[in-house]
Amino acid sequence: MEEDNMEYNAALPIYLQVVTMIKRDIVTGELLLGAKMPSVRDMALQYTINPNTVSRVYKELENEGICFTKRGMGTFVTEESAKVEQLKQEMAKELLEQFLTGMKKLGISEEEAIKMIKEREIC
Amino acid sequence: MEEDNMEYNAALPIYLQVVTMIKRDIVTGELLLGAKMPSVRDMALQYTINPNTVSRVYKELENEGICFTKRGMGTFVTEESAKVEQLKQEMAKELLEQFLTGMKKLGISEEEAIKMIKEREIC
Amino acid sequence: MEEDNMEYNAALPIYLQVVTMIKRDIVTGELLLGAKMPSVRDMALQYTINPNTVSRVYKELENEGICFTKRGMGTFVTEESAKVEQLKQEMAKELLEQFLTGMKKLGISEEEAIKMIKEREIC
């Protein structure tokens, strides 16, 4: 989505931030199932990071079963739609937890939170 | 709440991040209406930031009508509960927007989001 | 066991060879459950490899659940004996497969292989 001139959060390793961004692109369909991903060198330029850091990103994504590599061919998005669906659920759940804990810190219950969503819907 | 060993986001000025944390403490009641807030020096130690940055934080909070200063006495939380309630609504709304836009990016509608909250509630 | 002046097989990445050696040390009890492992820098000296390569070794072992890390404290062997037992079984199975496929290539059946083991036992 927005790669260049990215500002990286100091609290989280760059490679994990890039992992998250790529995951989002896969879930949103910006990166299609089975699609070839940018080469290590290209992505290094896109995200203005070191190629080694990109390798780490790809390795992490591979460990999680989200990508796979063909030697000499490149790195590709998994072809299993179930994997992507699982990823979507995980990311949604994380968002939801952040939201509800944030609300709880403000002293707002889940019922009230749902009510706020619905009221907003009307506007 | 949790001041020390804080990790600051490079993308946002530190003073604004501290402002948010203090607002949250006021909304949750950790800092009561009319209560005396820590001295600039003490808060600088608590948050491990520069006293000048704390001054900026207090100035910002005063501008927003959340705090007021008595010369020679210190800085105090506003005594208007309406102000705090308004603050709570603002912060809640921001959380909600973040949540819903995040979900939208994942291709999840508000209805589905609400459903997820309710399902989670059961567990 | 034998770390220094090691000769590394060109066919397999060094980091995976070291991973295997460490696994063997854990299975044989040379590295006990929960024991502190050498620091990244020490192991780099022991195995005459780069500290970064050791980090990769430790990360791989952690991914496999064989080690865990305490920030600022070091890396430790897992405390779950079940994990070590599983590791032992995996390594034994690999040895067995290598043996039987090797024998098969020589035109020797499993029965004959077993017979050879038993006959050797007598000597």
Added chain:
Amino acid sequence: MEEDNMEYNAALPIYLQVVTMIKRDIVTGELLLGAKMPSVRDMALQYTINPNTVSRVYKELENEGICFTKRGMGTFVTEESAKVEQLKQEMAKELLEQFLTGMKKLGISEEEAIKMIKEREIC
């Protein structure tokens, strides 16, 4: 069997590794008794090694009585089946020793090793 794109172990001289591969081919019958072996040049291409190295391989095989050379005709596999049988036993024994010492290192006895073979057989 598989000559090209071979990966050679840095710990053992290449010529000895090739010797082992050819022995295996003789034992398995891939190279028949008395058969003419490839010319030094052809084998050099097959195994992507230097012709001098092939000469050394043939010399070693001749020393072990596995091959013989007819001047001007080429190199041939021995015609003595007893020699091949002996070779087979030697290679099998080496495999077996490797297997059992490996298992011993894992703390697994010969009886248990045999049991593992049998259990595997059932599957």
Added chain:
DNA sequence: GTGGTCTAGACCACT
């Protein structure tokens, strides 16, 4: 061209 690996050296946060 592709990714995979290794080294060297640096800085960081945590204990």
Added chain:
DNA sequence: GTGGTCTAGACCACC
């Protein structure tokens, strides 16, 4: 002291 991360630059095997 510990491991974690990042960069820079190199060489390799595979296609």
